[in-house]
Amino acid sequence: MFKEKQAMKQLSLMLILTILTQIFMLLKNTIVAATFGVSAELDAFNFASSISGFVYSFIGSGISTILIPNLAYKEKQKAINVFITILYTFALAVFFIMLIFREDLIILLSGSNDNSFIKISSNIFIATLIAGFLNSLLGLVNGVLQFHGKFNRLKLVTLFTSILLFFILFFGTNMNIYYYAIAILITTLLNITIHLFLLIRSQFKYKICFDINDKDFKKLIVLFFPIVFSEGVYQISLIIDTMIASRLGIGQVSILNYSNTVIGMLNVLFLANITAFLYPKLINESKDNYSQGKLINYIVLINTIMCLLVALFVVLGKEGVSILYERGKFTTEDTKIVYFCALIYIMSLPTNGIRDLIYKYFYINNDTYTPFKNSILISLLNILISILLSLYIGIYGVILGTVIASYLSLAFIIIRFKKKFGFNFDFINILIENVKVVIITVITVLLSSFIKNLFEISNLFLTITIYASITLLLYTLLLYLSKNRFLSLNKKSKGLNL
8 A cells, every 4th residue: 555655746846847847838838939930940840850759759658668677686787887978870871971971861851842941951950960869868777777766856857947947948038049049958968967967876887888699688689670660650650741731832741740739749748657666566577477458457547547538638729728828920720730730630649658568568579570560560550641631631641541551560460469468358348338428428528518608708828727527527417317437446455556
């Protein structure tokens, strides 16, 4: 009982810190929206940032996933040293190659012949590339500190640097796109410096080692590459969307980035926090006879929370986007477009959460190849569907293609799960439980929207406060009336045990 209370306190503090961080990130985004709106120079910044972020996000997510299960074994210390040395040597080599050929890379990937766009992107790419490489080091720090259960130290550092970035932009006079890029680079450098200090304080020992013949290292690297691709499905979808959007005209990359920022906030705030918290628990329970039961309970939890977020966004997302962005050069028409784009994106939030948990179950059971194959197939389908739909409905088609691909990804990985592990649970019953949550979400949205249309409130903040409360109340009430599994998890012997 004591451990459960401690875990809940830790998770609650983690969410509070993340909420505060996201508030300052959102405030930062309001400054950016007011200053740059939907413009060619912001397109150039977002494109350069997306490329560097895409490359180094693979390393960050992959190394964290690999490190956590292996840090407990002292005999694997040498293998971990080799793994880190080789990985970041490769990352550094990629850094210099991309730096040298940055202009050619931008021309190739953007498909643009606009000299101004190419020049701005090439210049900014230097700062975003350095920031991307530094951020990849966070994967190493996160892996070590999460293993020791020190989630919230990381969150505190991120909150501090987010506040600093906001004030740098807030007090910046005559801010241009280069000022913005340098401000991000400075705060990123400070962020990684503090993180590395925490890593040293954790007594994590590391020595440079290039012994690639170490047998344990070979096992780690074999596991790493499939994980990198599997974990990077979301990043792959983003870069594909960005590349297609850059070919659709001025402002399309900016619109895509604004809507991605909104959904990314929800991902970081809820999905990333919850899955990061549950992953070590899944590892510890992997030898439990009820490990699939635990996984299913976590899936119900994720789906219930994510569907609530979907309901809230459908009802109040437009007001939220307006409050966040609609000022300065960001117009009412821009608000409508960004809201609709984000509305399409958010439909994939529950499926992405469930799929990520299933992927992690494969990783725990030393199978990284199956998620890898699934990711390869989905990435190809994502490209094909997004390109096809973009020909007919433009930027909306780009996003819709990604959402359709996410649903296909979940369906395919469930089929592969059954082939690999079988179902040690009542699949039909669990399917019905999750479908009930979806139906409850639809009913909640219809009722909340109906009430909202009957009683219009002019003040946006008051609208969000009142109708968010009504939506939450309706959703919870419908869950209770449907005897939803989520509400009774802690009462069952095979529950979450948080």
